[in-house]
Amino acid sequence: xxxxxxxxxxxxxxxxxxxxxxxxxxxxxxxxxxxxxxxxxxxxxxxxxxxxxxxxxxxxxxxxxxxxxxxxxxxxxxxxxxxxxxxxxxxxxxxxxxxxxxxxxxxxxxxxxxxxxxxxxxxxxxxxxxxxxxxxxxxxxxxxxxxxxxxxxxxxxxxxxxxxxxxxxxxxxxxxxxxxxxxxxxxxxxxxxxxxxxxxxxxxxxxxxxxxxxxxxxxxxxxxxxxxxxxxxxxxxxxxxxxxxxxxxxxxxxxxxxxxxxxxxxxxxxxxxxxxxxxxxxxxxxxxxxxxxxxxxxxxxxxxxxxxxxxxxxxxxxxxxxxxxxxxxxxxxxxxxxxxxxxxxxxxxxxxxxxxxxxxxx
Amino acid sequence: xxxxxxxxxxxxxxxxxxxxxxxxxxxxxxxxxxxxxxxxxxxxxxxxxxxxxxxxxxxxxxxxxxxxxxxxxxxxxxxxxxxxxxxxxxxxxxxxxxxxxxxxxxxxxxxxxxxxxxxxxxxxxxxxxxxxxxxxxxxxxxxxxxxxxxxxxxxxxxxxxxxxxxxxxxxxxxxxxxxxxxxxxxxxxxxxxxxxxxxxxxxxxxxxxxxxxxxxxxxxxxxxxxxxxxxxxxxxxxxxxxxxxxxxxxxxxxxxxxxxxxxxxxxxxxxxxxxxxxxxxxxxxxxxxxxxxxxxxxxxxxxxxxxxxxxxxxxxxxxxxxxxxxxxxxxxxxxxxxxxxxxxxxxxxxxxxxxxxxxxxx
DNA sequence: TTGAAAGCGCTAACAC
DNA sequence: GTGTTAGCGCTTTCAA
Numbered sequence: 001x002x003x004x005x006x007x008x009x010x011x012x013x014x015x016x017x018x019x020x021x022x023x024x025x026x027x028x029x030x031x032x033x034x035x036x037x038x039x040x041x042x043x044x045x046x047x048x049x050x051x052x053x054x055x056x057x058x059x060x061x062x063x064x065x066x067x068x069x070x071x072x073x074x075x076x077x078x079x080x081x082x083x084x085x086x087x088x089x090x091x092x093x094x095x096x097x098x099x100x101x102x103x104x105x106x107x108x109x110x111x112x113x114x115x116x117x118x119x120x121x122x123x124x125x126x127x128x129x130x131x132x133x134x135x136x137x138x139x140x141x142x143x144x145x146x147x148x149x150x151x152x153x154x155x156x157x158x159x160x161x162x163x164x165x166x167x168x169x170x171x172x173x174x175x176x177x178x179x180x181x182x183x184x185x186x187x188x189x190x191x192x193x194x195x196x197x198x199x200x201x202x203x204x205x206x207x208x209x210x211x212x213x214x215x216x217x218x219x220x221x222x223x224x225x226x227x228x229x230x231x232x233x234x235x236x237x238x239x240x241x242x243x244x245x246x247x248x249x250x251x252x253x254x255x256x257x258x259x260x261x262x263x264x265x266x267x268x269x270x271x272x273x274x275x276x277x278x279x280x281x282x283x284x285x286x287x288x289x290x291x292x293x294x295x296x297x298x299x300x301x302x303x304x305x306x307x308x309x310x311x312x313x314x315x316x317x318x319x320x321x322x323x324x325x326x327x328x329x330x331x332x333x334x335x336x337x338x339x340x341x342x343x344x345x346x347x348x349x350x351x352x353x354x355x356x357x358x359x360x361x362x
Numbered sequence: 363x364x365x366x367x368x369x370x371x372x373x374x375x376x377x378x379x380x381x382x383x384x385x386x387x388x389x390x391x392x393x394x395x396x397x398x399x400x401x402x403x404x405x406x407x408x409x410x411x412x413x414x415x416x417x418x419x420x421x422x423x424x425x426x427x428x429x430x431x432x433x434x435x436x437x438x439x440x441x442x443x444x445x446x447x448x449x450x451x452x453x454x455x456x457x458x459x460x461x462x463x464x465x466x467x468x469x470x471x472x473x474x475x476x477x478x479x480x481x482x483x484x485x486x487x488x489x490x491x492x493x494x495x496x497x498x499x500x501x502x503x504x505x506x507x508x509x510x511x512x513x514x515x516x517x518x519x520x521x522x523x524x525x526x527x528x529x530x531x532x533x534x535x536x537x538x539x540x541x542x543x544x545x546x547x548x549x550x551x552x553x554x555x556x557x558x559x560x561x562x563x564x565x566x567x568x569x570x571x572x573x574x575x576x577x578x579x580x581x582x583x584x585x586x587x588x589x590x591x592x593x594x595x596x597x598x599x600x601x602x603x604x605x606x607x608x609x610x611x612x613x614x615x616x617x618x619x620x621x622x623x624x625x626x627x628x629x630x631x632x633x634x635x636x637x638x639x640x641x642x643x644x645x646x647x648x649x650x651x652x653x654x655x656x657x658x659x660x661x662x663x664x665x666x667x668x669x670x671x672x673x674x675x676x677x678x679x680x681x682x683x684x685x686x687x688x689x690x691x692x693x694x695x696x697x698x699x700x701x702x703x704x705x706x707x708x709x710x711x712x713x714x715x716x717x718x719x720x721x722x723x724x
Numbered sequence: 725t726t727g728a729a730a731g732c733g734c735t736a737a738c739a740c
Numbered sequence: 741g742t743g744t745t746a747g748c749g750c751t752t753t754c755a756a
Contacts, residue, residue, distance in 0.1 A: 011484070011485075011733095013732095013733055013734085014733070014734070015733080023742075023743085024742065024743045024744075025733090025734080025735095025743095026734090026735075026736080026742075026743065026744080026745095027741085027742055027743075029733095029734065029735060029736090030735090030741090030742085033734095033735080037741080038741070038742080039741055039742085042741085042742090054481075056481050056482060056484060056485065057485075057733090057734085058426075058485040058732090058733050058734070059482070059485050059486050060422045060423075060425040060426045060431070060485055060486075060732090060733080060734090061422075061426055061485075061732070061733035061734040061735085061748090062733080062734055062735075063422040063734090063748095064420075064422045064423055064426055064732090064733080064734070064735090064748045064749070064750090065733085065734050065735040065736075065747080065748050066734080066735060066736090066748090067748080069422070079450070079451050079454050079455075080451060082444075082447070082640060085444070085447050088441070088466070089441050089442060092441050092466060092468050093441075093468070096467070096468060101465055101467075101486065102465070102466050102467075103433075103463055103464070103465060103466075104450070104454060104464050104465075104466045105458070105463075105464075106454050106455070106458060119416075119418050120418060120421070122373070122418065123373075123418065123419075123420045123421050123422055123749095124421050124422075124463065225644070252644055255644070256644055278444060278640065278641060279640060279641040279644065279645075282587070282614055282617070282618055282641065282645045282646065283641075283644045283645065283646070284644065284645070284646035284647075285646075373749095375748095375749055375750085376749070376750070377749080385726075385727085386726070386727045386728075387727095387749090387750080388726080388727065388728080388729095388750095388751080388752080389725085389726060389727075391749095391750065391751060391752085392725095392726085392751090392752095395750095395751080399725080400725070400726085401725055401726085404725085404726090419749090419750085420748090420749055420750070422748085422749080422750090423732090423748070423749035423750040423751085424749080424750055424751075425732095425750090426731095426732050426733065426734090426748090426749080426750070426751090427731080427732050427749080427750050427751040427752075428732090428750080428751060428752090429732080485733095
């Protein structure tokens with residue numbers, strides 16, 4: 001009892017509309033997808049008939065002939081990680097606002113799965129967003145030649161990318177710790193395969209040198225809350241009084257473990273996370289962290305991709321939103337270049353003054 | 363330098379394979395999708411050639427002729443809600459294990475968007491999973507006639523559904539509170555449009571009556587952390603000493619607000635959440651909540667859907683997983699019936715003994 | 725077991 | 741402007 005008209009068994013095709021209105025199927029096609037190339041009156045008649053018959057375009061057929069699917073694939077390396085939820089949220093919003101479809105693919109940290117997905121995607125989607133790809137820059141660049149790609153948190157030459165400027169955040173974090181009297185900072189590393197991990201560490205080393213702070217690094221930890229326990233133990237063992245963790249998941253896990261062990265945060269140990277994911281503000285104590293515009297990164301990635309795919313789209317049929325993706329959050333940065341999104345430090349209760357007699361980190 | 367063979371500009375089609383092997387395209391098609399209906403030797407030859415040429419089936423074309431897309435749409439009412447993350451995680455895993463594609467759609471709490479999506483989906487996917495649908499039972503049933511559907515947390519007659527048994531959890535929660543000496547329980551309601559909300563409230567009334575507990579209910583709250591502040595104020599104002607919130611988001615928001623106001627949890631007020639989402643274990647204090655097998659619900663929904671769509675699938679080509687969805691987590695419950703997944707209460711530190719002189723709730 | 729031919733629903737030249 | 745004619749890449753009768 002809503003938008004669907006008279007239903008017969010079969011799905012309505014442009015032929016049905018053609019028969020109903022007495023025009024050729026091709027005219028119907030035009031009236032629906034290129035409305036200006038058709039007499040205004042017949043155009044109206046056709047659209048009317050389409051509505052009455054409850055016509056819904058067959059996207060497969062449309063894709064087969066036109067080569068365009070109006071879908072984009074979003075690849076995440078681990079759908080279990082809350083970080084990606086924000087990315088997905090951003091891509092989803094921007095995509096649906098433009099009337100496009102999102103194909104969500106979890107590559108499960110596997111380069112092979114990623115390759116397979118990229119291969120399969122070529123016919124299913126017009127482009128893809130790669131977040132935290134496990135492929136080499138060369139591999140990414142190669143695929144980018146065939147399929148329009150935008151990468152998030154990677155920077156392969158020639159491929160448009162969206163970068164979250166966590167190095168900038170690292171600088172703020174160190175400065176914050178210094179202002180609290182800390183002189184030693186321990187980096188709780190993320191996975192070796194992570195591009196961001198290296199990037200953060202290098203930024204940390206650079207800033208630390210400039211500010212005269214000693215830094216150390218403990219071995220890689222998988223980006224899960226559960227990894228935080230081992231990380232906390234290692235940090236305590238290293239005599240650390242201030243840690244910067246690869247991400248909030250690890251940091252939150254550390255908080256829990258430190259509490260269990262009776263290590264007070266921030267009195268005995270300051271902890272800084274990265275990303276400001278869901279939960280960082282209500283954990284115990286609330287986490288000082290580098291707030292990343294993650295959702296925005298997702299939106300921006302889609303906007304860049306859609307721009308490359310030819311932004312203008314006549315709203316042919318149904319679907320909530322239509323028209324090109326709107327919004328003013330696309331920083332300047334050339335269509336094929338890299339866009340860097342700023343990060344800022346959000347200070348909460350997990351950081352505080354350095355202990356009076358700091359133990360020395362290893 | 364991996365799976366892709368000699369590339370020419372164009373994508374490889376079955377024609378290319380046919381030319382390369384000297385058979386007809388139709389034979390190639392058969393060799394790839396119905397391998398047993400072809401001479402074993404030529405079959406091998408064809409598959410070999412396909413591999414060497416780097417053939418990837420065009421899913422559009424396949425869908426156009428066969429009518430099957432090997433994709434399913436998952437509709438969520440608000441992708442912003444962590445509850446759905448777990449659902450999506452479950453659906454994604456089960457789907458990719460079977461070599462299927464997931465189309466993620468955010469209906470943004472709008473019945474119209476949901477209708478539109480369902481219409482559009484018919485050609486894009488072979489079926490859909492509806493979580494927390496905003497449509498009427500009749501509307502859902504009507505769509506289910508055309509498109510295979512599985513609903514989560516709804517129970518329209520004749521449509522297979524996956525139910526998370528939060529009413530069972532409510533019973534445990536009340537009993538827990540009673541055992542702590544509570545005699546008054548306040549229900550912090552979720553949105554009126556939520557089917558689960560009514561269901562939980564009715565369960566609460568029923569159990570409370572049986573156990574001789576007084577219950578009250580405060581007005582609806584949107585399922586966001588931010589709504590928790592108003593909810594907490596209302597609860598305090600009502601003189602409550604024990605609350606059961608519609609979900610963890612609201613409960614976590616309440617925790618924060620109560621802390622700000624100096625109301626101690628659980629000494630002054632016990633708080634119970636629902637769902638056990640990410641964060642419920644590390645908020646402050648950790649939340650007593652009804653643990654729901656959300657991810658499992660997603661997996662089960664997909665398994666039911668795939669079963670209805672004809673589980674057996676010959677692994678024609680690439681893709682990480684192939685073969686029918688495996689796993690042993692499909693509870694008995696008829697293919698077209700309702701499957702109820704049990705919930706259990708996880709007691710953490712947000713609940714404790716009733717205050718000595720309880721104030722009376724309104 | 726294999727090939728030839730038709731056609732899925734739509735778009736895109738090309739004529740009229 | 742609009743109709744006619746070919747396909748897109750694949751599956752699927754129907755014969756051979």
